[in-house]
Amino acid sequence: MGEIELNANGLNEQDNITNVEMSFDEIWFLKNFIKKYNPKKIVEIGISAGGNTVNLLKWKDKNAKLFSIDISTTWYRDNTKLSGFMADQLNTKSNWTIYRGFDYLDVYENIGDNIDCMIIDTTHVMPGEILTFLAALPHLKDGCVVILHDIHLNMLRFSNNSFSKTDLAAFCTGLLFGGVSSNNKFTLKSENVSNIGAFIVDKNTRKNIKDLFHILCASWHFFPSGIDFFEYKKYIQKNYPIDCYKLFEKCLELNANYFNANIYKTAETARIDIINKNNKNNSIEIKDCPNHINVDFPDWFKMNDGEGAVLETKIKSFDIKLKCINSGLLNIYLRGPDVRNLRMERVPSYVNYKKFKVNNETIIKDKITCWHDDAYIFKKNVNNGEILEIHIEWEYYNSPTIPFKGSMKEFEDSNR
Numbered sequence: 278m279g280e281i282e283l284n285a286n287g288l289n290e291q292d293n294i295t296n297v298e299m300s301f302d303e304i305w306f307l308k309n310f311i312k313k314y315n316p317k318k319i320v321e322i323g324i325s326a327g328g329n330t331v332n333l334l335k336w337k338d339k340n341a342k343l344f345s346i347d348i349s350t351t352w353y354r355d356n357t358k359l360s361g362f363m364a365d366q367l368n369t370k371s372n373w374t375i376y377r378g379f380d381y382l383d384v385y386e387n388i389g390d391n392i393d394c395m396i397i398d399t400t401h402v403m404p405g406e407i408l409t410f411l412a413a414l415p416h417l418k419d420g421c422v423v424i425l426h427d428i429h430l431n432m433l434r435f436s437n438n439s440f441s442k443t444d445l446a447a448f449c450t451g452l453l454f455g456g457v458s459s460n461n462k463f464t465l466k467s468e469n470v471s472n473i474g475a476f477i478v479d480k481n482t483r484k485n486i487k488d489l490f491h492i493l494c495a496s497w498h499f500f501p502s503g504i505d506f507f508e509y510k511k512y513i514q515k516n517y518p519i520d521c522y523k524l525f526e527k528c529l530e531l532n533a534n535y536f537n538a539n540i541y542k543t544a545e546t547a548r549i550d551i552i553n554k555n556n557k558n559n560s561i562e563i564k565d566c567p568n569h570i571n572v573d574f575p576d577w578f579k580m581n582d583g584e585g586a587v588l589e590t591k592i593k594s595f596d597i598k599l600k601c602i603n604s605g606l607l608n609i610y611l612r613g614p615d616v617r618n619l620r621m622e623r624v625p626s627y628v629n630y631k632k633f634k635v636n637n638e639t640i641i642k643d644k645i646t647c648w649h650d651d652a653y654i655f656k657k658n659v660n661n662g663e664i665l666e667i668h669i670e671w672e673y674y675n676s677p678t679i680p681f682k683g684s685m686k687e688f689e690d691s692n693r
């Protein structure tokens with residue numbers, strides 16, 4: 278079946294164009310499907326500032342449910358704002374649920390079946406949108422309209438003369454759009470290549486789904502953190518034929534090995550190791566310790582020059598008091614959690630420490646990014662019985678596209 282090119286028809290004044298990562302014609306394309314199909318259950322995956330969420334809330338039938346999901350809690354362009362913050366500011370937000378900091382598979386049970394419109398606009402690099410679509414398909418109605426943005430981002434930036442190294446890899450959405458089976462595919466009539474596409478889920482989409490599993494076996498650009506691949510395995514096994522599952526399992530295994538990554542979700546935990554060093558009897562006591570902090574004195578931390586404690590917590594701001602047993606040199610290590618890959622080697626799971634105070638003296642005031650093997654170390658001479666008040670604020674380093682291979686610096690350099 279040939280695809281149909283649609284002629285854009287213009288937006289009107291009520292349509293939002295602020296902080297929407299789409300051209301005017303693409304916003305019109307999205308609006309066209311909402312107005313034409315009048316869906317009753319819309320799921321938007323990848324919301325950024327929420328510029329289009331604002332539009333969806335305005336365009337949808339007031340009884341239609343809208344679910345907006347972003348893997349990042351904060352806006353990826355300015356982490357002082359929440360993902361979708363623009364929609365929060367609207368007065369009318371009926372039947373809207375937003376999930377910040379989640380992948381679709383984390384929340385699909387809450388959203389349920391019978392989805393009749395889905396908008397996917399996430400990473401554009403493998404395995405991004407293909408993985409998301411495979412997760413969603415079992416819950417999409419026959420007749421569901423799926424709108425994909427940035428189907429040819431790699432080509433678009435080239436023609437715009439703003440091409441960077443990572444743009445070469447931005448073809449995942451195009452592979453999904455080209456590879457999915459549907460009797461109805463739509464693009465936008467454009468002088469350039471259409472960068473937005475839509476298709477209608479029908480019985481061929483499900484019948485030929487193995488094609489997409491084959492496409493998923495193309496080299497991945499990154500191994501997404503924040504996604505629970507252990508859950509994906511169970512889910513694909515439950516919802517797809519065994520030959521699809523086998524392809525998925527092999528492809529996942531290969532990429533986890535290639536990127537030296539763990540298939541389990543990155544732990545969103547801060548870890549602080551504390552040791553008061555001098556002799557075997559040196560130690561610390563944690564006083565007034567909040568319940569959410571897990572404190573352990575593990576055997577491996579019983580050293581000849583003192584016994585150390587390991588603190589782990591998911592709470593982003595906390596205070597503790599330490600009592601030093603015997604005088605010595607106190608060492609506080611601000612780390613990330615101990616996350617291992619399939620070969621049980623440690624892999625980076627980053628934490629930003631935003632504030633660190635000892636006895637009200639500010640030690641860290643600008644963000645410091647750490648992981649388990651690259652800790653920030655604070656040292657201080659202490660006396661027997663001395664009590665120190667510690668204040669820590671941190672955040673999970675929110676970067677769903679960090680490749681696990683190579684250092685953070687290499688990653689940042691490659692994106693300049």
Ligand SMILES: C[S@@+](CC[C@H](N)C(=O)[O-])C[C@H]1O[C@@H](n2cnc3c(N)ncnc32)[C@H](O)[C@@H]1O
Binds near residue numbers: 360
């Ligand atoms: C290109 S922006 C979305 C733009 C938005 N749709 C618009 O039209 O303005 C991509 C967003 O996808 C999010 N993202 C990346 N991977 C995701 C995933 N697996 N699930 C949900 N959101 C994801 C990113 O955090 C980012 O906010």
